[in-house]
Amino acid sequence: MPGSATARTKKTTHKNPRRRTASPLVGNALVGQAGGPTVVINQSLVGVISAAQREKAIPRVYGARHGIMGILTDQLIDLGRQPARVLERVAQTPASALGSVRKQPKPEECERIVEAFRRHDIRYFFYIGGNDTAETALAIQAAARAAAYEMRVFHVPKTIDNDLRVTDHCPGYGSAARFVACALAGDDLDNRSLPGIKIDVIMGRHAGFLAAASALARREPDDGPHLIYLPEVDFSADRFLEDVDAVYGRLGRCVVAVSEGIHDAQGRLIIESGEKDSHGNVQLSGTGALGDLLALRVKERFGKSIRVRADTLGYLQRSFLGVVSAVDAAEARAVGREAVRAALSGKHDSGSIAIRRRPGKKYAVDYLVTPLDTVARVTRSIERAWINARGNDVEPQFLDYARPLVGKLPIVGHLENRKIVGR
Amino acid sequence: MPGSATARTKKTTHKNPRRRTASPLVGNALVGQAGGPTVVINQSLVGVISAAQREKAIPRVYGARHGIMGILTDQLIDLGRQPARVLERVAQTPASALGSVRKQPKPEECERIVEAFRRHDIRYFFYIGGNDTAETALAIQAAARAAAYEMRVFHVPKTIDNDLRVTDHCPGYGSAARFVACALAGDDLDNRSLPGIKIDVIMGRHAGFLAAASALARREPDDGPHLIYLPEVDFSADRFLEDVDAVYGRLGRCVVAVSEGIHDAQGRLIIESGEKDSHGNVQLSGTGALGDLLALRVKERFGKSIRVRADTLGYLQRSFLGVVSAVDAAEARAVGREAVRAALSGKHDSGSIAIRRRPGKKYAVDYLVTPLDTVARVTRSIERAWINARGNDVEPQFLDYARPLVGKLPIVGHLENRKIVGR
Structure with a gap:
């Protein structure tokens, strides 16, 4: 099940390669985790880290301790080159390896966050979480635009509640x-x-x-x-x-x-x-x-x-x-990887990764980018x-x-x- | 871990075979489960059933629905010859496949239980449970003796509390x-x-x-x-x-x-x-x-x-x-099997199976029979x-x-x- 799900995912992305612009935006990447953790949220983290570490346009990959709280208090970690063995172990570990936070930034805090991005030359921000996290990403993107700071802001979905709109289901829910x-x-x-x-x-x-x-x-x-x-x-x-x-x-x-x-x-x-x-x-x-x-x-x-x-x-x-859905784990990894891919594609300044279930009896999925405001705030029942x-x-x-x-x-x-x- | 534990168990019982008397008591066997269930209590049930079904001295193996309640209300099931495939599945299933009960019989009820044994020619009674269950087994044995009804009464230990005396630990605890x-x-x-x-x-x-x-x-x-x-x-x-x-x-x-x-x-x-x-x-x-x-x-x-x-x-x-300790599962099976072996050995009219840990760094155990009154009532901390x-x-x-x-x-x-x- 896990293998085949992964294989299908690979095939999907292989079949629909997103052609990159000639020269993608060059700068460091920052990844954070927010909201209630799940047992597969670190799969998404590792999906982001390992994909970002492979990109020439991204010299360094940083992690924010406790999401935006770590950005505001300058608790950024240089993730360096994590060995694959370490990343695999982290991916299998429940809860947020970087620490999590429940916090919506005020406008003044969004400005400070953009200043921190500028200070550390962060041009790619990946924020893993639910609808509140997507809303934060939206606010940060607005602040970056207002400051004329070019960057890519992507939301990576996770929630055990499975209540995000657009996506067929949310990583974290299956487990x-x-x-x-x-x-x-x-x-x-x-x-x-x-x-x-x-x-x-x-x-x-x-x-x-x-x-x-x-x-x-x-x-x-x-x-x-x-x-x-x-x-x-x-x-x-x-x-x-x-x-x-x-x-x-x-x-x-x-x-x-x-x-x-x-x-x-x-x-x-x-x-x-x-x-x-x-x-x-x-x-x-x-x-x-x-x-x-x-x-x-x-x-x-x-x-x-x-x-x-x-x-x-x-x-x-x-x-x-130890209680993990193999499909959920594979998809949680994939949405992290897909967020990096979308951010580097030059097609989107921002967005959230959504899962689309293919028609037919056999379970298979595709990944797509949906605008941040389609998943922020309002939830699904x-x-x-x-x-x-x-x-x-x-x-x-x-x-x-x-x-x-x-x-x-x-x-x-x-x-x-x-x-x-x-x- | 599970394989090696089973292997060690087998070796143990092989090394110390209990020689049987020339002609063991002939009659049917009855098995029941009592007290709070565990995820491996059916391992013990299957240990009893599969061992008893192999004994020529035991024509039929019955199960009591909800322990002594099923004996008192004549809810006895003929377990027949369960296919090995079915037994393996039952063994892996949490909770008491026969149903459980929390009940100490009154003296009059003990007499009725012995009458039921006589009616169904039950000469072997195996009762899986904790210290309360051992106490019930003791009371039933006393009633059988008072009625001059020859039989074997064995307690098979289980409890997640791990509070039985004599034994190093109790099946059910590990999981x-x-x-x-x-x-x-x-x-x-x-x-x-x-x-x-x-x-x-x-x-x-x-x-x-x-x-x-x-x-x-x-x-x-x-x-x-x-x-x-x-x-x-x-x-x-x-x-x-x-x-x-x-x-x-x-x-x-x-x-x-x-x-x-x-x-x-x-x-x-x-x-x-x-x-x-x-x-x-x-x-x-x-x-x-x-x-x-x-x-x-x-x-x-x-x-x-x-x-x-x-x-x-x-x-x-x-x-x-789905959360089971492999060692616990193997030992829970073994105590059921050992109870049948002890009952047929002719050495004991009654008893409870206890686990003894061998000295040394490598984990290995032996099984022994301890008198019912050493595990009934009083518990261990x-x-x-x-x-x-x-x-x-x-x-x-x-x-x-x-x-x-x-x-x-x-x-x-x-x-x-x-x-x-x-x-």
């Missing part, structure tokens, strides 16, 4: 989705062993792609999760309890996957911890509050005789060492047609979409001839 | 410890990317073996977890906050691993959710309460400017699909000498003990030449 699918598959088997009602809270503030991936855990008709709630549909506690009642009545157990971002019809989050991050977002992760609240509601309704438990999968979803009418499960179209991104899951087996001994 | 180590390794990298104070709550009611395994995540001197709190040492919130302050002051970040069973000097659990299970134990897992409480204390102390998060690793520790004086970390002896049980962890890499660019 996080694989973690969620393996977690729910195991948890459902655990719940078969000791039956009860189990609630699993999954990351995803506005988009339910990650919680929806829990459906990939199912193989048998009675496998869980039996109910899936996403932020794309208004959540009603009453309907939730009705749904749990129905499943429990039918199977004697119930596994529920819930997105952390579920909200009521007025748009109010079901849980609000009160803390907000620097983007003004309420803290949803790193607390068990939503799971505990839903478990409490279930206990109130069904009484103490039923075993009710809640787990919040938390940061493991984006950082767990699961289309309503991929969620069932009741709003408590996904439709097969979602499974067809997500399955190739996650890769084959470990095999599960059941005993044969399970007939009851004659009494 | 859960591997999960914890991979979780903390990834989480520590995540915390390097976006620095703050992170608290991870790990399973373990009385024994801290699983939380201690978080130390296996460390490779570099400043790797987390930087603090580890176990139930073996009284927990003081004031000392905890002092410790966090010291680490945060030194590194600008702090990752803490906490056992769910931490308690104060009076023995009161730091968190009590109020719910108790059928053994009278307070519910600790399946809630984020302890993590959230500790995070709140840290926020109160250090203010809102520091990023504080808590995750409760939850049931994933014992059920996650980490010896105090393996925990540092301050009670906030483990000593190297623990790492030497745990490392071979978990297996090699995925490789992590860091960028070279990370020098700051001249200003």
Whole structure:
């Protein structure tokens, strides 16, 4: 799977070579990472570094510690010539090797960033992250133009939320989705062993792609999760309890996957911890509050005789060492490489790399450049047609979409001839 | 690693063959699973089934649905002749393929269980579980003796808590410890990317073996977890906050691993959710309460400017699909096989299989039979000498003990030449 994906990628870019202008812009390159890390974000970093190190027009490749924070505080690292062996190890390491940051620069800071670029002769800036990161890249590009400083600014996509527009899917999502699918598959088997009602809270503030991936855990008709709630549909506690009642009545157990971002019809989050991050977002992760609240509601309704438990999968979803989708890893590498290629092509001053899925049954992708403003700010959600009418499960179209991104899951087996001994 | 471990196991049992009596007890075998499942408990099940199916003295091999609950309700399955391919798949599947139960039988129920054995001509009972399960096996054996019903009763050890006496370690622990180590390794990298104070709550009611395994995540001197709190040492919130302050002051970040069973000097659990299970134990897992409480204390102390998060690793520790220690899997299979061998040997009416680690640097084990009452009820904890004086970390002896049980962890890499660019 990984090999073939890589091979396909190579073929794609080989088939559609972007012819370079005679003399590309000459100057150093800087790469940074921002937002929540993923287990493959360093694949993109290595994709950028190794491609940039091969370019004659790029004398030096620098890394910014903690994204734009490192530019503002002059914490730039000369990445020199990293041995291939080192780069391969870094690529396989979860989280941001350069350090990450959650920060939108003020106009004055954008000017200081451009000054730093000028000081270090940085003509290529690659910023790996989500929609907030694309917005930062856009602001920096505007500041560079205003300062009449010629440069190329590229956004390299990553997010476990899979909520960027234009692209078919985001690097980082496939591996996080694989973690969620393996977690729910195991948890459902655990719940078969000791039956009860189990609630699993999954990351995803506005988009339910990650919680929806829990459906990939199912193989048998009675496998869980039996109910899936996403932020794309208004959540009603009453309907939730009705749904749990129905499943429990039918199977004697119930596994529920819930997105952390579920909200009521007025748009109010079901849980609000009160803390907000620097983007003004309420803290949803790193607390068990939503799971505990839903478990409490279930206990109130069904009484103490039923075993009710809640787990919040938390940061493991984006950082767990060793659970990686091979396709995701290969694509994360490719978007880094493609960003360098696009920046050197002379065709684009700036842009974000997007993935386009080819038509047909066999999974294959192409890479394209999309303008920064098409991915900045506004995010994408699961289309309503991929969620069932009741709003408590996904439709097969979602499974067809997500399955190739996650890769084959470990095999599960059941005993044969399970007939009851004659009494 | 897995191959060699299996090979060593085989060699061991080959070198010390237990000679059988001329005519072993003839009758059917019954196998059951109890307590919290693990990702390798089905290895033990398959070890029992495949070994029992080869014995001429055992005409039929039955499985009890949900342990003794299935015996009491006549939910016994004829396991027939399971194809090797099916057994291999089942062995690799997390959680209890037969279903599990948490139940101590009353004396009257023990009598009914023996009646069921008589009715189905069951002469061999294999019960896979922890110390509560060994206690049940002991009670059933006593009831069989009182009813003058000749049979063999064997306990097959499993527990992620690693808290059984006599045995060097328990099947199920190595894989859960591997999960914890991979979780903390990834989480520590995540915390390097976006620095703050992170608290991870790990399973373990009385024994801290699983939380201690978080130390296996460390490779570099400043790797987390930087603090580890176990139930073996009284927990003081004031000392905890002092410790966090010291680490945060030194590194600008702090990752803490906490056992769910931490308690104060009076023995009161730091968190009590109020719910108790059928053994009278307070519910600790399946809630984020302890993590959230500790995070709140840290926020109160250090203010809102520091990023504080808590995750409760939850049931994933014992059920996650695909994270398995190869040594653990091989040993879990072996203890099932050894139980059948011991039961047929004519040397023991009953017993529990224990693992003895051979002296020397190279990891290798032997299996032995220990009386049921040596593992029932009372559990084991980490010896105090393996925990540092301050009670906030483990000593190297623990790492030497745990490392071979978990297996090699995925490789992590860091960028070279990370020098700051001249200003």
